[in-house]
């Protein structure tokens with residue numbers, strides 16, 4: 001399954017224990033069907049990439065998963081490792097992040113640019129702190145559970161600052177960071193909420209090759225920790241092909257391919273979609289691919 005697994009390891013299919021099951025999801029905006037009858041699984045612990053040409057419906061899928069949109073039809077089932085299940089299409093967005101533990105980042109960076117890096121990571125843990133306070137000012141002032149939660153929040157923030165290589169900048173305003181570091185901080189902020197599923201919308205957009213490589217290392221690190229599954233939208237194929245276990249391809253709101261990176265890379269439908277050729281030409285692309293493959297055979 002995985003491009004990052006060695007050939008001796010037996011890959012576990014993403015259908016074996018999915019963290020997210022998307023079933024027959026449709027999202028309509030008036031007369032426009034942005035996503036149509038979409039079904040796929042996100043394997044637990046995997047990095048799953050959702051790719052496709054501009055306007056294919058990728059962000060709409062993310063918005064349905066995170067509760068920003070309610071799908072017109074279909075089911076989005078999230079299952080925690082501990083067994084709790086959540087029907088995301090029935091939940092308001094704040095419960096999807098707080099209870100179902102789905103975190104996301106956006107195409108455009110949304111940090112608190114005037115706050116320090118540490119403050120950004122502490123604000124992300126506000127829910128945990130408020131719960132520990134019993135939602136009262138007295139709790140904030142005196143309850144031992146609040147003090148404990150506050151200490152844990154700082155430890156978590158320090159852990160993610162370290163993982164993202166940002167410890168030295170902890171007290172600087174987030175807006176002063178270079179672009180690639182801001183992207184990593186956004187991921188650190190999402191990770192501070194302890195997500196079961198992390199949805200990343202074009203995390204490599206605007207990154208230079210070095211920053212892109214740092215991002216790959218960070219995402220593989222998160223994968224290695226084994227607690228958070230990642231679903232990412234990405235146009236940068238070097239990121240997608242290098243780190244994904246599983247790739248789902250959309251075109252005009254419809255799934256056209258679903259498989260390992262190498263399966264998807266060689267799928268004529270995907271090539272056609274990216275090259276912008278018509279459906280009739282898919283066969284031609286397929287033939288050309290066959291010829292190429294035969295030519296390459298020793």
Ligand SMILES: Nc1ncnc2c1ncn2[C@@H]1O[C@H](COP(=O)(O)OP(=O)(O)OP(=O)(O)O)[C@@H](O)[C@H]1O
Pocket residue numbers: 029032034052053054055056057058059060061
């Ligand atoms: N709120 C909305 N109202 C009306 N149409 C919308 C809305 N959101 C998205 N769409 C339309 O749905 C289609 C899919 O858009 P979406 O942003 O999901 O695509 P995408 O694959 O994420 O594209 P990109 O790679 O350019 O970000 C587009 O035709 C878009 O114009």
